[in-house]
Amino acid sequence: MTPHLLAATLPDGLTFAIAGVIALVGSLGVVLSRNPVHSALMLIMSLFGVAVLFVEQDAQFLAAVQVIVYAGAIVVLFLFVIMLLGVDRSEAIATEPMPAQRLMAVGLGILALVEIALLSRERWPLGAHSVAGKARGTGHSNVYVLGRSLFTTYLLPFEVTSALLVIAVIGAIVLARRPRTSAGPTEGEAAAAEAGGGPLVDAGELVGSGAPSAERRVEAEEALARAGDRIGEPVGEQEGLTVVRRPEQ
Amino acid sequence: MSVPADFYLTLSAVMFTIGAVGLLVRRNVLVMFMCVELMLNAANLAFITFARELNDVGGQIAVFFVLVVAAAEVVVGLGIIVAIFRRRVGATADDVHVLKG
Amino acid sequence: MLHAAFLIPLFPLVGFAVLVVGGRRLGNPLAGWLATAMVGLSFVTTVVVFAGLFERAPGRRSFTQTWWNWFSVDRLHVSAGVLVDPLSMTMALFVTGVSTLIHLYSIGYMEHDEQFPKFFLYLNLFVSSMLLLVLGGNFVMTFLGWEGVGVCSYFLIAFWFDRPSAASAGKKAMIFNRIGDAGFLLAMFLIYERTGSLQYQTVFARLGHVGGDSLVAIALLLFLGATGKSAQLPLYPWLADAMEGPTPVSALIHAATMVTAGVYLMCRISPILHLAPDAGHVIAIIGGATAFVGATIACAQTDIKKILAYSTISQLGYMFMAAGVGAYVAAIFLMLTHAFYKALLFLGAGSVIHAMNDEQNTKVMGGLRALMPITGGTFLVAWLAIGGVPPFAGFWSKGDVLLNAWGYSPALYVLGALTAVLTAYYLGRCYMLVFSGKARWVEARATGDGTSRGHAEPALEADTSNPNVPHERIAAPAGPASHGRLHPHDPGWVMTVPLVVLAFCSVFGGLINLPFHPSFVFLERWLNPVVGRALFNPHLGAGSEIIFAVIDAVLALFGVALAYSLWRTAVYRREVEPTFLERAWFIDWSYDRLLARNSTRMAAFTSAVVESRVIDGAVNGFAVLWRRSGTVLRRVQTGYVRNYALGIMAGLVVLLAWVASRTFS
Amino acid sequence: MILASATGFAVPHIDYTAILPELILIGGSLVLLAAGALNVRHLPTRVYSLLSGATGVAALIAGIVLWQKVHGGGHPLTAVAHSLVIDGFSTAFVILSACIIIVSSAIADGYLRREGIAGPEFHALALLGASGAMLMAAANDFIVIFLGLEIMSIPLYVLAALDQRRAESGEAGMKYFVLGAFSSAIFVYGIALTYGATGSTNLAQIAGYLATNVSTSNGLLLAGAGLLLVGFLFKVAAVPFHMWTPDVYQGAPTPATGFMAAIAKVGGFAALLRVFFSSFHSLEASWQPILWVVAVLTLVTGAVLGLVQRDVKRMLAYSSINHAGFILLGLQAASREGMSASLYYVFVYAFLVLGSFAVITVVGGRGDTSHAIESYRGLARRQPLLGFGFAVLLLAQAGAPFTTGFLGKLYVVEAAVRSHSYALAVIAMLTGAVAAAFYLRVVFVMYSLPAGEAAPAMALADGGALATGTEPAAAVAAPAGESRGGVLVAAPPEAPAGAATGAGGGLRLRAASLGIAPSTLAGIAVTVLFTLALGIWPAPLFSFVHAAGLLF
CATH class of the missing domain: 1.20.120.1200 (NADH-ubiquinone/plastoquinone oxidoreductase chain 6, subunit NuoJ)
Structure with missing residues (x-):
């Protein structure tokens, strides 16, 4: 049935x-x-x-x-x-720059669903029962059962998640840090970078802080050129440009 | 008598597929990432259902770990996304394709 | 005495190591002398071991020396060690002998090269690898030597790597050889799969349990390896380009030793070939065809080294023909004698090139016999020897091959005989153009017309403006004003001694295996324990042997006469130098035209994705085909992350579909 | 203890020696972070590198101790409530991961100093990533495999995106992350289905269940196994789950690429081999054909697309795909020899790829940008040792004899032939030949003259070019970032040729020199020596790998 x-x-x-x-x-x-x-x-x-x-x-x-x-x-x-x-x-999701992509995605999705459904046509769970311990009928609450299991059978995975959290912390620090734009910045530069405001100011800071040298200026221009790829509001752009012009005054 | 497992599992498979298709069709990288969360959720639902059906605590434990991993992944993933897109307008993954061939 | 066998490849290796560490400190010419001494010591050791082997009874002339257990994979135990038997010792003897002479010659030839120690370092490494190849006691050792000589060959072809043509020639050699090597490797796997061993003697002992089809496959795969290494159809074009290397290298590697490794391999696996006659068929036909094609091309070349290169291809074809027929002794006999006179020809050519200030075009030479008597004389001997004029060495060895070919199939004999006439002819043409007639180099230099007409490969034209061509500074600086100061002369003794020794061998080399009477066939009796069982017997009486010898002599003399009458006075004879032959049957050209051009068109068609660089280096069809599929395939890699995810999803769906199909079938 | 007894908890016995290598790596990363946090920007980079390397050495020693322990024991040990299995196989991968950390620390050091990336984060992430790979190798439970996979992958995402000055780096990080998360989700779903079909996530229990219960319809299990396979194949970059590889390898900072290529293959293949050889052994008939097709696609795609690349980093990315195909060859054979062969190949490949990307790091120059093949023109003349080292590594990847690469290819192809996959063996050989073409192209470019240079007399063109890294490298190695970043160049064309031949005399240092940090050079030297020494004398590594396979 x-x-x-x-x-x-x-x-x-x-x-x-x-x-x-x-x-x-x-x-x-x-x-x-x-x-x-x-x-x-x-x-x-x-x-x-x-x-x-x-x-x-x-x-x-x-x-x-x-x-x-x-x-x-x-x-x-x-x-x-x-x-x-x-x-x-x-987002204009009605338009799709790659029409074939959408068509194929939906097609493949349906196929995948059909396949998974087909493959598990019979009663889904087949396996051995209560291998890791009963979830119900132990006379204890769900929290107790889970906690007990975590600190016995799954002790190692539980401890190992700490590494995962450390990684998340380091990752967040590394990625959120403002990029340094030149090799071996001085302490002052780094501090200035840390205190910096809007994104496009980066390009200017290079020139603004520390001794203005030809090499630095080139780097700043490069940074600005890179920033040009992602020009946002015109205000930001102007801001960037004014800062860059500073050493020439 | 509770609802048979088949319904839960079918629901889980459908959610999984919606998540997968969503990742393929959306251009906003944040939404793509939300679709991954959907897929993980579908897996969680399947775990819980199997756990009930097998009367086994292992499935619930697995969900616990999947949640932890998802949290860590979200932190790092959003970090990467912020690092890239804080200087761009929009968060469209399609715009990022310097590397190809 | 046999236990000294390990020293044979060790001496050159020691030389190599010493030169690596202190080559520059030893300098010029000490490094060269050291290298020569090492190879010489190796030669002496070989003679000693040879003598030791000779003392044994014919049935016991096989000795395996195991150095150490190299590696073990499951049932497979590969040991590092050598197999000393008549075949390997014959090879080792002539490899070390010829190498010593060419090392000696190189001291003179490379005298003014800045990379002098490096050259000898490579040469020593080459000799060591080559000895490993011939002495190796199992397929893996042979393969190691095989790869080692390949690498050395590449380094030496591209020795003057600042010339783009040299670098590209090296690359071409490497690619063609890799195709062949794949065959060798596959054959090894198949052998191991079928017999459970790679040790020669074990493999041969277990052949009875191997199916006929497998044997044919093994033999043909090994032959594929041999065609790459020995420049047979269709993998021959690299050898002509390999002439970019210094001339002693051409003499040693691309004439006398390395390129004959394929023939050696065929003789080594004679028990397999014996049981796989179909494979022998293929080998004989390809060998014969290569011999003929190579000879025809050589008839229309103008570059002296190219003539010799195509001649080498042709002669190698001859050897393969013999091996395919089953006449292993004839193949080895021809290989030995060929090593003498072809090395002699190359060294002679080297001396001429040296004397002509790096000119290689025969059309602007001439009249050198009087100026360079030793070179001219030895070159003449070599011509007559390779042409098969009695009683020189080539007459006997080539006669032996032709005799067996007749017994196998008259058609093959006709092909061989035609090739024999052509051989005598084209080398005669070469000799005449270089050594007799007027001294054309005087007027050519005067008019500034250094390189004459339509040359197929501009890269090979003498490039006197390139400061990296050696010997530039010893001769007068190039330029129209300087030709008057060009005084061709014989080189010094270090270069002439090898010429004379080799000329001596070219004359008397035939003595080692004379026909007519069973007591004269020394080589055959010597090799009998190795190849005897597999040897082809043409069943001809002594009478017909004499008849064939006479026919051979007539053919050779006809070729010589033809060359003499046509080229004694003339320089240009378009009618016998058709472009068709000059451009090597357009084979290189068609590789380029059919495969590279089409892909160019396609590149234009898809210019948005394909860059012109894509066809860069597409010297052969193999690479182009792969490349072309690459340019199509890389469009899949769009750079859009969603596309990539789509790929994963598609893979997933296909994978699940397969799983589903298995579950419900 | 009191708490435990009061609540009836029996805390499982923890065998600390079994998890010592992982503990050392995680602890090392914490020490690095603490050092970084306490000494804000005061510690020089080399201190962090040294700490990282020392941690790697400590882990290596712990791994060797563990090897001695399991080598004697008969059956494999499980540790910490059967979460881990400690056998020769896992210990071999622990040792390999430790080696990767040591070499990678040395290589990254030069890069970090050149680029002025201060702080311990790079090393800390690498250490954590390596601990993830170790966990994957030793895992006896799908949950542990999954955690190990994430502990390995997440640092790699960050490392790929580490260089924020290049837009490509961020792009690489994003692509790797999005696709990695996608494949992880698929992997988790696969675990769920497998769990449903077998009732457990424990590998040993799954194997036991499948051995005793013959199901007439095991569709659910097969679907689960299929999804798991997708997750693994994504990590090891097999076609068609490979498409992230070239982009990520190219975009990521070069030392990170080398580390990523090595460690991801280690972790991915370790878990893949264990899961499919132990738990899913009974499904062999189903997964073998899949792996056949995947191996062919991987081999061919890697070779063909590698051929048309002009960026060396990207070319090596495709080459790594081709190598993955070779490793799959051993897996596909589904035999003990196949497993040993795959194991051997992974060992060999890890060193090759680390060394290769180390050279690319050096050549990339400041800013890590010059990776076009033209950048390598004449390298062997300017930097004979470096050129020779790279030539060896490339030739080894091409499968030249006397190198480990040759033996690796030999073993996997031999395993394929033994399992009667002749067509696969032939295809592998052919793609190997094609791949050789693009390795050799780099070698050729390295040994040709720089364009435009009028072929001056070369001072270093003799036997020195063939000397190995053990030769005194005084002239070549010099601190990074300084103008005396030791490059011996040819004498200028106007100088007399004779002046250049004196050792050191008449040599000029080029202004735009490549600086090679001694540590990077040492890292390259180690990989080259490994490649050559064990290529000529392969018995030790082979017996090691063989023992590791037997103890599985």
């Missing part, structure tokens, strides 16, 4: 249906929203839907983590970055 949604009790079935629809709509929303901010909000919606499904399947702790960590921290980080980069404007 094929399993049927109606076979479930009404509250369970209803919860699944509503949360599932929320998760699906959220997922589609992420892909289809023109504005990245909307995408992020849709992602939260989807995550909430999934969190409900977690609760529905006796994973209460993870549902909480999902909401707190994912929706609360990760997506907020996304939103911060969107605001920081100032890319919160709508």
